[in-house]
Amino acid sequence: MAPPQRFREQFDQIQRSMPDVPLAMGPDDSAEFFYEKGVVLARDGEEARLVEDTVREHFTAAPGLTAEHVRRAGPETNRTGVTRIQVGDPARGDHRGDPAVANALRSLRAAESRTGRRLVSRNHVVHIAVNACPGDEPVPVPRSEQPNPAPAGTPYDPETAVGVLVVDTGLMADHRDCPLLAHTRGDAQIQECDEAGVLQQYVGHGTFIAGLLAAVAPNTDITVRNTLNDAGAILESEFGAKLFEAVDQGGWPAVLSLSAGTSNGRTDGLLGIQAFMEELRDQETLLVAAAGNNGSATPFWPAAYADLPGWESAVLSVGALRGDGEYGACFTNHGAWVKAYAPGERLVSALTGFRTPVPYVYQHSTYDTCRYGFGYSCTCRTPRHTGVLSEPGEVPGKPDQVMFEGYAQWSGTSFAAPVAAGLVAAHMTAQGEADPRKARAQLLAANAEYAEVRGAHVPALLPPTWRPVPVDPPDEAA
Known part of the structure; x- marks a missing residue:
């Protein structure tokens, strides 16, 4: 099903409010959530390093991407226990999904199956519950x-x-x-x-x-x-x-x-x-x-x-x-x-x-x-x-x-x-x-x-x- 127009309108509005953060709509091209392009989240420490290494190896043969795209984009440690990892060139935001992020998520599936634990995530946009597809305006x-x-x-x-x-x-x-x-x-x-x-x-x-x-x-x-x-x-x-x-x-x-x-x-x-x-x-x-x-x-x-x-x-x-x-x-x-x-x-x-x-x-x-x-x-x-x-x-x-x-x-x-x-x-x-x-x-x-x-x-x-x-x-x- 094509994304509802109202959801697209809200995407554009949120993107204007976050001009320095290119956004994508997901998953794939459906209208379920928004997220940051070119970036994934992982837990600090060993798990973040595992994500980096796995994604870098996965992307070596991927067209248009190099291992240099994969790097830390956030602090090593913080109270939330998560690190942003760049997995691709985010370029500009648009209404489509981000293949680089999707590929990064897929590359960790085997490791997640072995550990029984989620290792990686999109960096979603959290929004007030009338913002994306609102009930109405006041x-x-x-x-x-x-x-x-x-x-x-x-x-x-x-x-x-x-x-x-x-x-x-x-x-x-x-x-x-x-x-x-x-x-x-x-x-x-x-x-x-x-x-x-x-x-x-x-x-x-x-x-x-x-x-x-x-x-x-x-x-x-x-x-x-x-x-x-x-x-x-x-x-x-x-x-x-x-x-x-x-x-x-x-x-x-x-x-x-x-x-x-x-x-x-x-x-x-x-x-x-x-x-x-x-x-x-x-x-x-x-x-x-x-x-x-x-x-x-x-x-x-x-x-x-x-x-x-x-x-x-x-x-x-x-x-x-x-x-x-x-x-x-x-x-x-x-x-x-x-x-x-x-x-x-x-x-x-x-x-x-x-x-x-x-x-x-x-x-x-x-x-x-x-x-x-x-x-x-x-x-x-x-x-x-x-x-x-x-x-x-x-x-x-x-x-x-x-x-x-x-x-x-x-x-x-x-x-x-x-x-x-x-x-x-x-x-x-x-x-x-x-x-x-x-x-x-x-x-x-x-x-x-x-x-x-x-x-x-x-x-x-x-x-x-x-x-x-x-x-x-x-x-x-x-």
């Missing part, structure tokens, strides 16, 4: 409209507040003008608008997530880190170190809310964050991670660690329900590795413009039909707008511009995850439970709500203050 909401979920009744108490860390894009400059975010702290968004004063895509992502968390669980101390500041994307080789940096700044929190990840075509996790995940496993922190928006059953990492032995209690993977809460949203990833679902379609939270209205120009046009084959009024189709980008051969109309004045409506598993994280934190407060992993287990055990996702009945975590959004037609169509 829609302005009047200030007179309540957030959805609405603020719960539990007051903020600094003595008992549950610590929640959000690793995402930074906070908008006017976020404290939203009453929900009066106690939120962390990193500022580095650049909110472009040279013309127009809001850049995704910059309010972390602020929106913080607003959802504060609404579902007001008795929380929320810290937001701008780890994913550049278009919500970062290389896997850098992501593990950034996660360590985020927890080192304030210590391991009770709950870590993460709305980012990538698939990699495998079922054993990401090499670049394995050291972080192993340390997480030995902490008390609960990682609540978004399942991704590719409409796929392919594992999306790190959310899919929830299905790996040793991480079952440490990670909660969260998919998105559509507006009425009865079925899965058209875009949500799904499968046995997704352990719970929460509202993730047309939620309302803080964005920006509380002080001064801020313009935004849509980047993507809506579709005539759902990209995933569903028949209800999903976010692929409504609300209608014309974006800067368009399908090949189309003549786009003038892109629509809107003004944000505080609140927005937005969709994605990016937002289902903090709703679930908020429910865990609220349970900790209500039950006096200090252990977030026990709170996760108790919350799921006590849950009586279910939804249908691709024919499976799954746990539906519905906040008491969440207002369902009517869906037309009401029945699932795919």
Whole structure:
């Protein structure tokens, strides 16, 4: 199947945000993930040397490549335990796969079979879960409209507040003008608008997530880190170190809310964050991670660690329900590795413009039909707008511009995850439970709500203050 056009549009946007890193789309020419061209990852030390030697020998007879292409492209040792190894001339990024990287991976298959251990990996792009194939773009909401979920009744108490860390894009400059975010702290968004004063895509992502968390669980101390500041994307080789940096700044929190990840075509996790995940496993922190928006059953990492032995209690993977809460949203990833679902379609939270209205120009046009084959009024189709980008051969109309004045409506598993994280934190407060992993287990055990996702009945975590959004037609169509 040819890569979806929206995925190609996102590839181009991420490539523009990372101009010095040539990217490829994979695996091969399909639209499943993005990765760095000409580079593979290996564990430090003997394994990295084995990878170098094996790839160099393999490439001696390969056309257009020489052994000199194979060299270290990263530090010998670091906290994440991985090294970048260049295996070819990356040249320029494009929508195709990278044969040099594919050949390097194949050259290590025999060694991996002998050791029973993965030795090499692509250097994937980890992105916020609305970035590659997003649920939609934000829609302005009047200030007179309540957030959805609405603020719960539990007051903020600094003595008992549950610590929640959000690793995402930074906070908008006017976020404290939203009453929900009066106690939120962390990193500022580095650049909110472009040279013309127009809001850049995704910059309010972390602020929106913080607003959802504060609404579902007001008795929380929320810290937001701008780890994913550049278009919500970062290389896997850098992501593990950034996660360590985020927890080192304030210590391991009770709950870590993460709305980012990538698939990699495998079922054993990401090499670049394995050291972080192993340390997480030995902490008390609960990682609540978004399942991704590719409409796929392919594992999306790190959310899919929830299905790996040793991480079952440490990670909660969260998919998105559509507006009425009865079925899965058209875009949500799904499968046995997704352990719970929460509202993730047309939620309302803080964005920006509380002080001064801020313009935004849509980047993507809506579709005539759902990209995933569903028949209800999903976010692929409504609300209608014309974006800067368009399908090949189309003549786009003038892109629509809107003004944000505080609140927005937005969709994605990016937002289902903090709703679930908020429910865990609220349970900790209500039950006096200090252990977030026990709170996760108790919350799921006590849950009586279910939804249908691709024919499976799954746990539906519905906040008491969440207002369902009517869906037309009401029945699932795919």
